[in-house]
Amino acid sequence: MLAFAVRRIAVSLPILLISTFIVFMLASLSGNPLSGLLTRNPPPPPETIALEAQRLRLDHPVLERYWMWLTGLFRGDFGPSVQSNLDIGAEVAGRFLITMRLIAVAMILALVLAVVIGVISAVKQYSKTDYAATFLGFLFLAMPAFWLAILLKQAGIDFNNAVDEQIIYTIGDSSVPLPQGFGAQVADIAGHMVLPTISLALISYAAWSRYQRSAMLEVMNTDYVRLARAKGLSRRRVMIKHALRNALIPLTTVTALDLASIISGAVLTETVFQWRGMGDLLLNAIRTDDVYVVMAWLLITATVVIVFNLLADLLYAVLDPRIRYA
Amino acid sequence: MPETPVTAPAEPGTRARDREFTVAERSQFQLVLRRFMQHRLAVGSLVVLVLLVLLAYVGGALWQYDFGEFTPDKSDAPSLAHPFGTDAAGKDQFAQVLRGTQISLQIAVLVALFSTVVGTVWGAVAGYFGGATDTILMRISDLVLTLPLLAVAAMLAHNFGGSWWLISVVIAGLYWAYVSRVARGVVLSLREKEFVEAAKALGASDARIIFRHLVPNALGSIIVNATVLVAIAILLETSLSYLGFGVRPPDTSLGILVSEAQTALTTRPWLFYFPGLFIILIALTINFIGDGLRDALDPQQTKVRA
Numbered sequence: 165m166l167a168f169a170v171r172r173i174a175v176s177l178p179i180l181l182i183s184t185f186i187v188f189m190l191a192s193l194s195g196n197p198l199s200g201l202l203t204r205n206p207p208p209p210p211e212t213i214a215l216e217a218q219r220l221r222l223d224h225p226v227l228e229r230y231w232m233w234l235t236g237l238f239r240g241d242f243g244p245s246v247q248s249n250l251d252i253g254a255e256v257a258g259r260f261l262i263t264m265r266l267i268a269v270a271m272i273l274a275l276v277l278a279v280v281i282g283v284i285s286a287v288k289q290y291s292k293t294d295y296a297a298t299f300l301g302f303l304f305l306a307m308p309a310f311w312l313a314i315l316l317k318q319a320g321i322d323f324n325n326a327v328d329e330q331i332i333y334t335i336g337d338s339s340v341p342l343p344q345g346f347g348a349q350v351a352d353i354a355g356h357m358v359l360p361t362i363s364l365a366l367i368s369y370a371a372w373s374r375y376q377r378s379a380m381l382e383v384m385n386t387d388y389v390r391l392a393r394a395k396g397l398s399r400r401r402v403m404i405k406h407a408l409r410n411a412l413i414p415l416t417t418v419t420a421l422d423l424a425s426i427i428s429g430a431v432l433t434e435t436v437f438q439w440r441g442m443g444d445l446l447l448n449a450i451r452t453d454d455v456y457v458v459m460a461w462l463l464i465t466a467t468v469v470i471v472f473n474l475l476a477d478l479l480y481a482v483l484d485p486r487i488r489y490a
Numbered sequence: 491m492p493e494t495p496v497t498a499p500a501e502p503g504t505r506a507r508d509r510e511f512t513v514a515e516r517s518q519f520q521l522v523l524r525r526f527m528q529h530r531l532a533v534g535s536l537v538v539l540v541l542l543v544l545l546a547y548v549g550g551a552l553w554q555y556d557f558g559e560f561t562p563d564k565s566d567a568p569s570l571a572h573p574f575g576t577d578a579a580g581k582d583q584f585a586q587v588l589r590g591t592q593i594s595l596q597i598a599v600l601v602a603l604f605s606t607v608v609g610t611v612w613g614a615v616a617g618y619f620g621g622a623t624d625t626i627l628m629r630i631s632d633l634v635l636t637l638p639l640l641a642v643a644a645m646l647a648h649n650f651g652g653s654w655w656l657i658s659v660v661i662a663g664l665y666w667a668y669v670s671r672v673a674r675g676v677v678l679s680l681r682e683k684e685f686v687e688a689a690k691a692l693g694a695s696d697a698r699i700i701f702r703h704l705v706p707n708a709l710g711s712i713i714v715n716a717t718v719l720v721a722i723a724i725l726l727e728t729s730l731s732y733l734g735f736g737v738r739p740p741d742t743s744l745g746i747l748v749s750e751a752q753t754a755l756t757t758r759p760w761l762f763y764f765p766g767l768f769i770i771l772i773a774l775t776i777n778f779i780g781d782g783l784r785d786a787l788d789p790q791q792t793k794v795r796a
Contacts, residue, residue: 179632179633179636180636182633183633183636183637186633186637187637187641187642187645190642190645190646191645194645194646194649194650195645195648195649302774302777302778303770303774305721305773305774305777306721306725306769306770306771306772306773306774306777307769307770307773308725308728308729308732308745308748308766308769308770309725309729310728310729310732310745310748310749311748311766311769311770314748314752314755314762315766318755318756321756424638424639425639427638428638428639428640428641428729431640431641431733432729432732432733435732435733436752446641446644447644447733450641450644450645450648450735451648451734453649458641458645461641462638462641465638465641466636466638
């Protein structure tokens, strides 16, 4: 298993390298990081512009800039930002935790929803519950992430107005400044998380519950499930112990593959709820042609995706003992 | 196997199997059509989608207000004069939503067309030749697949975008790789079939085998895949426009309309609900049509999929 993990990581590294190269080229060649400075009014003196160009390494050819960025990473240097006093590494570290707690909780919520609804739909195939679940699933699949998030945000505001107290927070990832005391801080952060996690989870669960439903139906038609029933095991026990365990395997892969789109969904959710997370960082960086911040975002999210896919493969072996990574 | 060519090489413009098996082939198409027509939800969706297209183009052209036109009525609730109300500047929301729908549909069609054609050829060539060709072509499409879609699309659209067709090119430039995977998968299984061997024995060129024998047979899976892509492309475009990287004013899109209306949700809810409803309606109907097509093309799947 360890050898498998090491080999998988070794295969991922060149892919990561080439995809950072492509994005670096796209970002460097399509935008001008000096555009913010050049359009400033009154125009700054040419010396300032030249100095800034030098600081942003624009006096080097683009291939050399990529090399400087890559070698800099090993020293923990993410490169210069358009904002002259921004330490990209420190900035990303703080924001990474904010975004990851959104993504992690939303994914767990979505998985639970998907498994429960998928299994119920499959067990009660063609029932009213099944049709309702199918329709809801399709509805959430067709719903833009930001539209649903805005709707939930409004519902939160209405709720607060109705009870005349700020219970659910609709803006920001935490209060500024944070309240005193550990318990109060946890409560504050949790209050801010409720709506964003629900909206992100609802967008993701829909497709997964469809997968879970069809996987469950497939397993329910197999001989070993029929055998277990014939031997007199209770239906509930067969469904949970025998069918569900095997029906979870396809979902693991799908979840891992969908992680990239959840990260995109989180960018939109963060925008609606005005979180200062990775999404906000990325969008600002794109607006200001801040190449190195975009690269830092890419590097972090790509690493998360790679690690997560690896975990999914390892989990596969846990769920299905027949799979061995020798 | 109705595909097995038995007769001499085809005359230009016709397929050898067309003459020998005319009846069988037409009934195959009819079978698919009949199965699709039985899928009530899919047929209903098709009707709704066609009505939406007509409303957007014919209705948009006939409607008394233009999407950029300022009317004297400001912040009006929906009424007979303004079915979807007006915004604070006095623009008629009905005209704006119709324009946004046009943009969304145009982007969807262009993305589907471009990524399907490029992806199909790419995947079919990779699957048919195999070996080094396959490895190189598929590694390239793998790389495109690893790029974070929203980030790269936003970056490119920010620097090159603004008009609807440039946005389409950016989105399609990232989507063709998905199609190429599907096309390759289907072609890999088809190339071992007897009718390909027969075509080879009859001296058909590689290009002919790919485009006359493999691609038409793979088209079913590819079309089903394309419908899913269309729905995702519409959602991606509206997201980009919502974030300010997509279609730019003075033109409008459903994403821009939602973004402009989000602060006015309590005071003028009609500005928010109508564009969102249209996005959902388009994506929903396309998904149902795709589902119906999947069931019609692969009847065995109905057992699993409801």
